[in-house]
Structure formats: C-alpha cells, structure tokens
Amino acid sequence: MQPIISISNLSKTYANGFEALKNVSLDVRKGEIFALLGPNGAGKTTLINIVCGLVNLGTGSVRVGGHDIVGDYRKTRSMIGLVPQELSIDAFESVFATVSFSRGLFGKPADPAHIEKVLRSLSLWDKRKEKVMTLSGGMKRRVLIAKALAHEPEVLFLDEPTAGVDVELRRDMWAMVRGLRDTGVTIILTTHYIEEAQEMADRVGIISKGEIILVEDKDVLMRTLGKKQLRIELREPLTELPPSLSSHALDLADGGDALVSTYDATADRTGINALFLDLAREGIAIRDLETRQSTLEEIFVGLLEART
C-alpha cells in the first residue's frame, strides 16, 4: 500500500547547532493509528512540526499523499490537521466561530453542516455558543481537536492529546480517535502515556535522541519483546529457595509467600513443566497462580536502557 506519509533521511539541526533529528526514515500507512513514543526532548514535536510545515526541514524529504511538503506546501498542509501540545485558542470567540474560522484558513468554503458534525462528534454541540475562555481545560482540548478537523484533513496529528486530561475524558478521546480512524483518517499521536499507545495504536515508533530506534506493529512488539511473568502463591511460606530449584530462574517474593518466574512465552520450551515437577517433588503446595505479560512501558524502558 502507498504510504500516506513518507519521511526519507530527514535530519534537522536547529540554529543553535543542536541536532534534533538524525537521518529519520519512516512511512505511515493510510488509515492507521501510529503512536510515536519517546522520552522528553527525543524529537517528537520537531518531527511533527516539520511534516506540518511549522519548522523548516534540514536535509531529507517528506511526502504527504505523494506530494512534497516543500514544493507542494499548500496541498500537503491542507491534507493535515494538527492538534498542538499547547492550549492556544482565541479565548473570546465562541466555540462555533473559532472552529469555523479554522476551516476558512485553508481556503475551504464555509460548511456549517460539517462544523456541526465535528462539534457533535466531540460532544461540543451544546457548548457551541459559549466563549472558549469559559470552558474547562478538557473541553478546550476538544475545541483544539475540532479546529484541527474543521477542514476535513486526511491526516490528523495529535501531539500529547491527553496530557493533563482526567481518566474519563481520556477514554472519551480514545473512543473519538478510534471513530475518526474508522472514517479513514490516518492518525499520528505522540504520547507520554504508554498505556495510551498500548490501548490505541496499530503501530508504534520509538524515537530516542533524534533517532527512530524501532517501528513495529504493536501486537508483534508486545509478543516478541514482552516477557511473561508467572507468580506462584504458596500454601506454606518458604524461608529460602531449596537447592533443587536453583536451576529455575526463580525469585522469592512477598516474604516467602510467593515464587516469581520470568520467562519468554514465545520460546519452544518455557521450563514451566519442569518447574512444576520440581515443585511437586519438593512437596511445595500451590495456593494460586497468576501470569502477567510485560506492558508496553516495560518494553519501552527496556529498549531505552539497552541503548545506554
């Protein structure tokens, strides 16, 4: 499939000499939710701002829908909606007016029916006549999303969309973003909430110190890099691990009330059968079992640690 965004060998050095992006190449597929994860200062916003035409690119090229972002600036800009990190909106305008105005910026004719659809999809219709300054922070963030959607973009960038938003609103936003994806909009989001990427993304890209260190299907990433943990609660506590169990990667936990084994769930032999046999031989009785898969957060931290 033709990617909707194609970034090739992109590097960016700011005027002060800081190299914020180093030879980044990345394709985003049409209709996917792509999560860009990285620690503070990794270059996420720089990358987004270059694609959106807000920061000049250094070297390399970026195409959106097959159009070059420099040569075909107007075309690519009109294909993109951006929800920026900072809440910057015209405080004195009504919700409806500020969202309609955004559409006009792209030279699109007024379309009150479209604006109504966008406002309704974001549960903002009841607030359409209110001044933006009277809204709560979460509602203001929705207005930013409405503004980004006013000109019917094919690609939506969400730069930390749920920073500082409460859990309920975050879940509403996720549902809203999924709904948008279902209408064919490609979504690229940056986030510090790895839970958000885990919940929403089709693919995940990890950026660190200006370099893309990994791009992978989320499910593949979690399957291949995710370790599983087996927790065995014991009927009787152990004071120490019996020597016969020393060949298993086991730790005593909860003051001896539990054993914890970390294993690779994708391996042909996980060693779990042998472990249970040895436990039975030792006469160690089990009260309960629990297995747990690594979260994306653990995978992410592990990847970054492996590079330092």
Ligand SMILES: Nc1ncnc2c1ncn2[C@@H]1O[C@H](COP(=O)(O)OP(=O)(O)OP(=O)(O)O)[C@@H](O)[C@H]1O
């Ligand atoms: N105009 C600028 N001039 C010089 N350096 C800059 C400029 N803008 C950003 N930087 C630097 O480039 C690096 C990448 O910044 P960027 O905002 O892209 O990171 P980020 O991954 O979005 O971080 P965060 O998660 O904190 O938003 C940072 O070290 C930042 O200080």
